[in-house]
Structure formats: C-alpha cells, structure tokens
Amino acid sequence: MTPTSTTVPAAQAPADSAAGRGRWISPKAWFLLGTIVFFAVYTEMAFDLEWRTQAGRIGPGYFPRIIGVLAMLVAAANLVLDLRSETHEVVELEDEVGEAAEHLGRHLGLMFVFVAICAVFISVLVTVGAIPATAVFLLVTLLLLDPAHKVRAVVLAVAVTAFMYLSFEVALNAGLPGGILDHF
C-alpha cells in the first residue's frame, strides 16, 4: 500500500469544539492506549508462565514475556510521540476510491452499523443456517448501502446465495451449517 500523508494542524483537528476543554486526544492515541492495556494484560499473564523449565530450557513464558514487554514499550513510545506531535498525521493507505474520495466524506457510523449486521450474521450462521442467513444478510446490507435499488437487492441476494451454495456446498463440499433447513 502506498501511504499518502495528509497533515492536519492540531488547532484544526476535529475536536476544535473541545477547545478550552483541554488538549484534544486523537483517536489514534486512544487506540494506542487500548493496545498498551491489551499488552499489559498479556504480559501479566506471561509472568504466570515459566521463564525456564526445570531442565533449564526455554519455558513457555520466555517468548510471551519478551513480546509483551517490548510491545508495551513500543506502543508507549508511539503514544508519547502522538501526544507530543504538534500536528495530527492521518495516514491514508492507498486511495482505492480515486480522486473523488476526499469529497465522499467519512462514514464511521455506517461502517459500525455494517459491522453490527456482520456480527449478527456470523452469530446466527450455525443456528439459522448459512443459506437463509446469507440471503437475509445480503438483502439487508445491499439495501443499507443502496436503498434506491430494491429489486436489484432482492435479485442479487437470491442469486448470490444460490451461487455461494453451489460453489461451497456442491462443488467444494465445505459442509456449511444447514441450520433450520436441516428440519425440512
């Protein structure tokens, strides 16, 4: 991926509205903070594992301890760099949607709704069954992303589900979960 960096002055950072409420902490800093917490728990668990075995060989905790401590240090260093930075660097890796992408806005809310639908789809994959769950998932997400084309969404949901069934179940014998269809 080719990173292109756009530099947003801290003063113009999205939390301008937060001016006067103290220094703005970038989402990246929150992400790094979460990473440090994750690795702190990881390292704490690593210290419950042996560093060396009774035979004097490398124990199960040897690698995890090194990884955990190093990761916390590297994440903390990144966090300090981010907090100290006068500018908030937004690294955008490869602009897949072309020049117009900048004008299309950012759609974090939609993305999270999509992730939530994906989570529901995956959680019912076994109980409801791969085929019915896929058809409903496709219909809902296609309508979410393109509400103007309802007929197209229905046709695609049915056609793609049939194609998936033929590819994975008939051709590859993947053993997809039958779910409610097993009762018929």
Next chain:
Amino acid sequence: MDAFSNLANGIMTILTVQNLLLLFAGVMLGMIVGVIPGVGPSAGLAILLPVTFGLDPTGAIVMLAAVYYGAMYGGTITSVLINTPGESATVASTFDGYPLAKKGRAGPALVMAAVGSFVAGTVGAILISFLAPTMASFAATFGPPELFLVVVAGLLTLIVITQGNRMLGALSALMGFAIATVGIDIGGGQQRYTFGSVELINGIDFIPVAIGLFGVGEVLHTMWKGGHLEKLAFFGVSARSKGFWPTKRDYRENAAPIARGSVLGFTVGVTPGAGATVASLMSYNLEKSVSKTPEKFGKGHMPGLSGPESANNAASTGSLVPLLTLGIPGSASTAILVGGFLMWGLQPGPLLMEQNPDFAWGLIASMYLGNVMLLLVNIFCIPAFASIARIPFKVLGPIIIVFCAFGTYAVNASLLEVQIMLACGVLGFFMRRYGLSPAAMVIALVLGPLAEESLRQTMIISDGSFGIFLERGTSLGIIVLMVFLVTVPVLGGRIRSGISRAVSTIGRRRREDAPERESVDV
C-alpha cells in the same frame, strides 16, 4: 545443468489437464482480483486459500501463484481506465496510465503494459530458475541459529523498508508474534492464552486473521471512505477500435524501460519486505530521472507506465525466491502462501526444494506458461475485465464479506474462527487508519512459531548461551546484515540523495548527448 533438468521435470509435472485448468483458473481469478478496487492480491489469496484445501499441493500452489501475479496484470486496467489502482502495486501506473487514456490511448497503454508485464514475468521466471537452487543449496547449510536470525532479519527488513512510521511497523509485528503464542507451547506442551477453549489449543490459525485483516478490513476501510457513494468515470476500450494496438515507435520507446523495470523489480522483490509497490515507485522515479524528456512524465508518457508495470510483475516473481529457499515471506501475499504450504502439509524452509522438487519446480515452470496465458488473456479480454471494474462497491462489499465468512468457515468448520475473522477485520480497519502494518502482523504471525522453535533449538545446542550466534560464520554475517539494516534509517537520507544524484547525472548526460547524436544522424 541441474536447473534445466529440474525445470523440464517441473514442466512435465504441470502438464496435466487438472494443473493446466487450475493455472487458467488462477490467471482469470487473479485478473478479477486485480481489477476490483480495494481487493488486493493479499485479500484475494486469503479468500481463495480455503478453496485449495482439497487439491494436491502442486495444483494448489500453481493456482494461487497465478492469482498472485495475475493480480499485478489486472490492477493496471483500473489504473489506466478509471484512475483507481486495483491494488497498491499499480499506484504508479495511474501517474501516466490515466493521462494516456485521456489522450485516447487507453488501448496502446494497456497492451504495452501487458507486454511489459509479460517480459518482466518471464525474465523473473528465468532468474528464479537459476537463483532459487543456488540460494536453496546455500540455505540448506543453515542451522537453527541462522534460521532464527534470518527470521529476525526478514522482519527487520520489513519494518525498515516499510513506508510510514517504523515504530508502528514494529508494533504491528509484535501483535502478530503475540497472536502466534496462543495455543500449546511447542517445548513443554503447556497451554498459553487459551482461556480453557478447546478450539484455541491448536492456536489461532493465520487464515481467519489474514482474511479478516485484508478482506474484511479493506471492505470496512473503503466503506468508511465513502466507496459506496462513488460514481466511476470510465474510459471505454475496444479491441476492434482504431488505434487499439501500440505503434512500432511505442515498442521502440518502451523496450529499455521494460528491461530496466524487469531487472530492478526482480532485485527489489528478492529483498524481504520491499515488494512490488516499492519496486514500481522506484522504477517510475528511475525512468523519470534517466529520461531525455522528463517533463513528459505525468502527462501521458508511456515509459512512465511500462517501467513500473514491468517492475511490479518482476518483483512479485522475485519475492518467491526467499519464500522457496528460506521459507521466509517477504510480503503479506507470500506470507499467505507460506500459510498455504503448512496447510497442504509442506514444511517451508531451505529443504523445501530438495524434499519437494515437483512442488517447487512445478511452481517455477508454471510461471512461464502462466505469463503466456496472461499476455493472451490481457490483450484479448481487456474489455471484458474492464467491465468487471464497473461493478460498484455497494454491490461488491457485502458479497466479499460472505466470501470471507464462508472461506473461513470452510477450513475447520469453526464458528470461532469466523468470529476471529470479523474481529481482525475491525482491527485491520483501525490498523490502516492509524498507519500500522497489517502485512507485518500477518508475516510475524506466520514466522512466530518458526522463530520460537529455532531459538529453542539454538539454546539447546548452546546450553543456553547466546554466544553461539557470534561463533558461527554465517550467523555472524547475518548479524552484520542486521546491523546494517538498523543503520539504514540513519544513513537512508544520504544513501537516497547519493543514488538520486547519480541517476540524475546519467539522465542529464543522456539529455545532453541526445542533440549531438541527432545532429550526427542528420
């Protein structure tokens, strides 16, 4: 010579109806993966890997390798026609490719890019035929200390060469190592980070992680950027139209950039971590620097397209050298191939070529044939593939998610792995958003167990002394290389300016010589 007889055996291995069909399927799928913006070769390989589960290893690697280098061909089509790279290695192709389409020269640009890709792919296949056995026989002398150092050096290269923040690259690699520690400890059999789950005893498989990071992560990132609202401005292209084929002058003008791109790309590709994207951007800069008419670059100058196109194809072939000879992946795509080796029951490493010659030489032989297929498919099916690029993201996004979910489930019939895939998809989105490297994470995940095992063996050999790394000549050499890699960022500016000064001098001399030669010709 051994190389010739091994290559002949490799050709015989792949000349079965099944393998030829798999090669053709790989070529076509690679083209499709390449033309779909937002689905790079890594995502394509990760999604398609489970499909190869029931195949024999040779057929599987022939198909997946064809997907890998086929994606490099396909990515050019969208770069030229809609100014949107199908994947990162074809970013440089937009610089002059799209202006060429605007000038009405989309046909010649795409044909010339295909010819350049074919030449580079074939040059790469020839070079790998001779380089891989030499490197493999040298690597066969490696013991556990050298293997451990090679793994560390490979990751170090990836972090040093990675564009953007190197500290974030290191953090990404450590995340991969951390995930690799989940499961049973290979030394003593104790469980680590399994939380009592039976499914986690065997560790976290790399397939759900790779599919999540590259497949789901890409979809989420494109959606966040508004890909579902995008309206594509598209240049049409038809093989029957007048001016579809390049002229003789085009061929003459592009011969040298294709040759330079092929050699440069292969060299960069062999270096772990550098990859096709770096190769194509380096080639573009090189062509601009040595050109007699640098002012034409960026305005639709064909050498600005043919050079990078050749470089990215040669690099994708070159990156298979460390994979086949050391078992070390140099990029996210080759990391997925290493995972494939393990899935098919093969042990990646220096002995792979010796113990599985049919597999290794079948792969190398398939590149010759695959490149011929790609050239023909490219030239005669450009309009058909161009039409795939017109499918909007709002339709493709949900379908890709279903493919990812089914592909992940198909491997072990595990719902937990599908959940891990989604979690990694969200993680992949944030990693891309904040400049971390999903590629480094996947490579570290694949290499983690190898690093741990080789260090454990080293410590057993040396009775727990790290001095062993300094006592062996080869390992000492690798340590010197690692020290050099660490100092590259410090000296990088000087090295870069030195190289660009030298290249600019060559370009200036060429420009000064050109009028003199013209006057002599007259």
